[in-house]
Amino acid sequence: MDSQKPHFCKILLGLGIHLSILRFPRNFIRKHGEIASPVQLKVADGCTFRVEVKRKGGELCMVNWRQFAEQYSLKHGHFLLFEYQGGSIFRVFIFDPSATEIEYGNYNQEAEAEEEENSGERLNQKPTFVQDRIRRSMQHIETEHGKPNKENDQEENSADRLNETNQEAGDSQSVEMGVEGLNHINQEEEADHEDYDSVEILNQTPRDSKSENKCLRRSKRRKTASDKNKYVSEDVSDNDSVEILNQTPRESKMGNKRPEDQERGVNASAEMLRTEKKCCLLQKRRKTTSDKNKTDSEDVSSDEGDKGNSNSTDNPSFVVEMQPSYIDPGYKLILPIDFIKYLPNKTGNVTLCTMDGRNILKCNGSCCSMLPLTSHEKATALLRAKDFGSDYPYFKVVMQPAYLGRGRWRLYIPNKFVKENMDKEKNKVILQVSDGKTWDVDFSVLAVPSGQQKPQISGKNWRKFADHNKLHVGDVCVFELIDHTNEGDSIFKVSIFYSSKVK
DNA sequence: CTAGGGGCCGAAACCCTGTA
DNA sequence: TACAGGGTTTCGGCCCCTAG
CATH class of the missing domain: 2.40.330.10 (DNA-binding pseudobarrel domain)
Structure with missing residues (x-):
């Protein structure tokens, strides 16, 4: 070329x-x-x-x-x-x-x-319900514009x-x-x-x-198996219009759905997860027995109860009110017992399809997890920070699900960077953002039996840092080591390149 | 072969509920 | 109000898989 x-x-x-x-x-x-x-x-x-x-x-x-x-x-x-x-x-x-x-x-x-x-x-x-939803979604888009849904339309x-x-x-x-x-x-x-x-x-x-x-x-x-899953996701998203079948009660009650999504009539599952997660973090109260009973009955009855909902469907569906443990850190979503009868197998994999091609969730048994970013997604994300330069040593990280609470809150630091620039004996580092606010976060170098060393940032303060700065999967952080004197903790200036409009 | 990324397990800490 | 019991969350460590 x-x-x-x-x-x-x-x-x-x-x-x-x-x-x-x-x-x-x-x-x-x-x-x-x-x-x-x-x-x-x-x-x-x-x-x-x-x-x-x-x-x-x-x-x-x-x-x-x-x-x-x-x-x-x-x-x-x-x-x-x-x-x-x-x-x-x-x-x-x-x-x-x-x-x-x-x-x-x-x-x-x-x-x-x-x-x-x-x-x-x-x-x-x-x-088949996915195909059905795709077909209906296409019809919906057409009829929404006041034109009849004729197959012979040009x-x-x-x-x-x-x-x-x-x-x-x-x-x-x-x-x-x-x-x-x-x-x-x-x-x-x-x-x-x-x-x-x-x-x-x-x-x-x-x-x-x-x-x-x-x-x-x-x-x-x-x-690999994960590649295959990705291809499956792509196949599904080919068809473009797969929707979450029902609104969650929280969504409808709290109205925290993004306006543009409301217009579209679709949900971006990742955004839902984020929103739900925020809600959960703010209101991390365990459900009381009575709460649970109420929720369970709502879940089970959702087949019937949601018929009046604009998102109602002839296909089996259920509504889940997110519990803290559904989102973070366990990512275990409990299905209503009455819904199990609709599944071909009581164990195995299911795939959750959304409008957004990337945000397919693969579920194994009762566990759902957000897939890690692909190398292409990471490369694209890193391009946002490609013009970054500094006289100080620095490294760039694209936020992965695992850094932001999936399983646990921990951020891996490139081993090479640590060897060249940091004192492994330190157990704290300081993160500083542009407005001057700082966080003392735990730093450790995990020694793996194979001899490998895995430096990482973890702990409550890393989580607070991520929350305060509204870090999401796909955001790019540049950690610039502006002070690494032997006496004090290493100080990183953190520049954040968000993956979407802030927030 | 090495480093990065992520899952899983178990222990400890924390939190909530029910009861006296 | 205090306490016991049980559920939930957090965290360290280990292991496995994948990409380079």
């Missing part, structure tokens, strides 16, 4: 594929002007596709590119790189969800073979409406990875791109950046 030519990237996150619509990054159009319709998409296998370009809600979009999407079995997580040749011609490079460029010639066969191989397992794991009209809907609702179909933007992924930029949750990179291939290069490196290892 020619790095001198203008280009932009797109990561597909579901709906865009189904709607046959792909929006050009605004910055790209701003920089290179209008693209005349139709555009030609040239792929490395020699195929060329003509795709119409139209304005949708003020944005320039490729419409009806379904044939192209189908030809290469594009799905959620695929990464497209568009290199502009001029004269409405783009060369397109396609990367699969593992960030590996696909083999164009035999991609379809491979995809089909893989599909076939996994079909039993995967299809079985995708419960695809484009449907796409238009959905596109408008999603723009209004601030929903996101594609993350635009790309571009010059990654130099400026800060909160102001995020505000600018809020409606698409997107990052735009112009004139910079992902390969240009070290971390992106990491992401795109061809992965040679076998698929």
